[in-house]
Amino acid sequence: MKLFGCVVLSVVGLTSVAAASETLTLDAVNSAGPSERVEKGVSPVLIKAQVLLDRARFSPGVIDGLNGENLQNAIKAFEKVKGLKVDDELDDEVWTKLSEGSSDPALVEYAISEDDVRGPFTFIPDKMEDQAKLDRLSYSSPQELLAEKFHMDIDLLKELNPGKRFDAAGTSIVVANVAHGPKDDEKDKEKLAKIEVVKSEKVLRALAKDGSIIAVYPASIGSEEKPAPSGTHEVRAIAPNPTYTYNPDYAFKGVKVKEKFVIKPGPNNPVGSTWIDLSVESFGIHGTPEPEKVGKAYSNGCVRLTNWDVEALAKMVRKGTPVEFLD
Template sequence: MKLTAYAALGFLSILGPALAAPQGLNLEAVNGAEWAPKSDKGKEIDPALIKAQVLLDRARFSPGVIDGHNGENLQNALKIFEKTNELKPDGALDEEAWRKLTETSTEPVLTEYTITDQDVKGPFVEIPDKMEEQAKLDRLAYTGPEELLAEKFHMDVDLLKALNPGKSFDKAGTSIVVSNVDTKANSGEPKKVAKIEIVKSEKVLRAMAENGSLIAAYPASIGSEEKPAPSGSHTVRAIAKNPNYTYNPDYAFKGVKAKEKFEIKPGPNNPVGSTWIDLSIESFGIHGTPEPEKVGKAYSHGCVRLTNWDVQELAGMVEKGTAVEFID
């Protein structure tokens, strides 16, 4: 089934400047990281926070992009993890939360990976800012091996570079250090999601089992002041992998001058990312994004935006008719 994504997109960035990496950041330091009382690390990448983010990712309490910083997405993921494990849900990585988190998996959180021919063969493209220009491309592919590898391992590009100083990412056979997210604590057949809860105030999407237990939680950008997300009960209508995106001039996005509909081809840098979960609300869905670092930190024009890897995982656990509840 071909499904074209009609989504009202857009965002307002609230990200700060690039952050520095400390000396001695490597595989051994992160895999061997232990909890310590909070210290002022400024803008440095924290090995213990990388470890916590990878462990949360494996346990399906997604922290979004793994970057080694104590951001809002990590704090929200910790709150849900703590509540699920009957700990104080304050979003703080204290000694008790650390102990419980490290009990979820014994596999190293970082691993060595050899870059393959597939990783570097492309084709890669430069993505123009204007949507009308994007519509001229045959595919909204990755911009290069760095972006591909960072997304493959759920990482921030800056962290990928910090862990691999001096390494070239465009040569097959190169060994690099990456997050070990393939080894999931709950690996195996994907669980069936009976209900999706989209909690607007918490900027989180919760995937629930038939018995009401939590299967997964993902940070999400949900709606905007100009076009608030809906409320109430809805359902999944269809799922599309590698969707096209159709711009409707009725959206009147800032900077888009087109007066007629136009289509943007599929790819991970498509405006709706790699996957579209269509809902029983016209022009509305749950989808990926070409800018995973902005999930939970930027507004969508009404749709629910997840990272590409989170929406792909969710799509594998839902089906047509799955209940979707928007909660204020």
């Protein structure tokens, strides 16, 4: 199918970096709880909260250990669904409800596999015209592949694994424990009845027939040049590994080509690893090569999620699923 349309660690000096590394350990994160102090910058408490929210399908976006807007929105959505006071605070009640969902540790050790390092890996140029010359927009490195596989920010992956090589199979590294089981995916597919895209909150909600929330994902929604639509539409098709076709009528900033061109598939494609086509010409729900910007920057008119969130959503939706855009 051809498609049309569409976290920096703050540390000061070497002492701060060393101090951060000392506190960011597997044990420190797994033992964190409501009594733990939330540190400035990357915090073990926030890493654990992000992992637990991700597993509960209240996605914080990229797991980076930072107290950003996506995390706050995820906590508020979780509080609302669980009938708690909505104040985006990680208090005892929130921790209790999060812990009820799973007793598995937030961080685990993982042995890098041959598939993780096999590649091929590709240097991705900034200009879309140059991207169109590539045979595939693969991951740029094993680090990027592993970070996306475990829903993590690359800087956090490095911080949790000081001195480790990410290009050697068999190397044991610490990663976020975010896996969802196939049975959970099937159960959610049976329940999903509707999608809501809430522009003001920069989130996408997956709803069951009774109106209960199945999942919440942070989203970049539209732009000034190409605002997202309003009203109710529906899913027309689902395309894994999509190509991307640029139309010069879009006049994206920095693109000077006056003719249409096609960018090949891959996780670093402009629309990421998955495209969910909507019954609005040139609009869809899709992934991104820049997961750290989801919920924080405009998309090129569509609804942009992280690759892992749109892949999870694609397993739940079917042709004809209604999608309502709320202003």
